[in-house]
Amino acid sequence: MTQLPVYALNDAVPLPVPSPEFRRRLAQRRSAPAQSLTAPGPTDAELDEILLLGARTPDHGKLFPWRFVVLGPQSRAEIAERLAVLAEVRNKPAKDQAVLAKLTAAPITILVISTPIPDAKPIWEQELSAGAVCMNLEHAASGFGYSASWITDWYAYDAEGSALFGVKDGEKVAGFIHIGTLTEPPLERPRPEIATKVTRLP
Ligand SMILES: Cc1cc2nc3c(=O)[nH]c(=O)nc-3n(C[C@H](O)[C@H](O)[C@H](O)COP(=O)(O)O)c2cc1C
Numbered sequence: 122m123t124q125l126p127v128y129a130l131n132d133a134v135p136l137p138v139p140s141p142e143f144r145r146r147l148a149q150r151r152s153a154p155a156q157s158l159t160a161p162g163p164t165d166a167e168l169d170e171i172l173l174l175g176a177r178t179p180d181h182g183k184l185f186p187w188r189f190v191v192l193g194p195q196s197r198a199e200i201a202e203r204l205a206v207l208a209e210v211r212n213k214p215a216k217d218q219a220v221l222a223k224l225t226a227a228p229i230t231i232l233v234i235s236t237p238i239p240d241a242k243p244i245w246e247q248e249l250s251a252g253a254v255c256m257n258l259e260h261a262a263s264g265f266g267y268s269a270s271w272i273t274d275w276y277a278y279d280a281e282g283s284a285l286f287g288v289k290d291g292e293k294v295a296g297f298i299h300i301g302t303l304t305e306p307p308l309e310r311p312r313p314e315i316a317t318k319v320t321r322l323p
Contacts, residue, residue: 125170146263151307153268155223158301162228167265171300172231174261180250181242187251187295190232190287197225200285204276213275220274227270227299231258232286235293251295258298268303271296 128134163171172189180186192200201221208218224230235251237244259269276282277294288294 125173150260150263151268151309152259153270153299153301153303153307155270155272155299156226157303157305158227158268158270158299159304160228160302162301163262163265163267168229171258171261171265174264175231175233175254175258178250178253178257180253181246184238184241184247184250186235186237186241186247187254188234188236190234192230192232192286192297194225194228197230201225203285204282207276207279207282211279217275223270223272223274223299224276224297227301229300231298231300233258233295233298234288235295237291239291248293248295251293255296255298258300262298262300266302267300268307270299272299273297 168191172191175189176185201224204221204224205218208221233251233255235248237247241247255271259271262269273294273296276285277297283294286294
């Protein structure tokens with residue numbers, strides 16, 4: 122059972138209050154190497170809440186142009202075997218076969234599929250919304266003390282490969298969000314010099 126507040130349509134949703142803790146968590150957000158994610162992973166109830174929070178994401182036109190496939194360890198192991206065969210058929214280099222280890226390591230994986238609706242809002246905006254869902258899932262997982270990894274890899278862009286996960290024509294993989302526990306703190310990676318990324322206009 123979720124402990125989250127639930128709002129009905131047109132309820133007043135509380136305004137944000139300052140939260141140094143929330144900002145600190147954002148400042149130390151860090152992805153995990155997917156192959157380092159171990160048990161424990163989210164319980165079923167935690168996973169429900171993570172999905173609910175992930176779906177609470179901006180989208181233009183209330184289209185909700187994305188969907189989730191929750192992948193347990195068994196389905197990923199089976200699909201990884203078939204992907205290994207596909208990698209050979211495609212004559213993929215060894216590194217493309219090695220990345221399959223990232224697919225199977227974590228206790229749980231949420232596949233976010235972009236499902237844009239043609240002739241509605243711009244497709245780019247609908248795809249951006251799917252990306253925002255991925256980020257929100259990572260934050261939600263972090264809220265339970267789990268680490269996460271947002272991966273695509275070659276099979277996300279291979280029609281036959283992505284079909285193994287249920288991705289249909291007209292859909293795209295936004296990301297595999299692998300969730301689990303890290304036993305060692307991750308090391309910081311390069312971050313942009315923020316001034317080089319910002320233009321300020323009066
Ligand atoms: C759309 C997308 C796809 C990604 N795909 C991969 C991937 O296939 N393999 C990988 O090692 N990292 C991938 N990454 C990068 C990691 O998810 C992660 O963002 C990166 O390691 C930086 O770490 P940070 O999130 O702590 O800044 C991807 C990121 C994004 C946004």
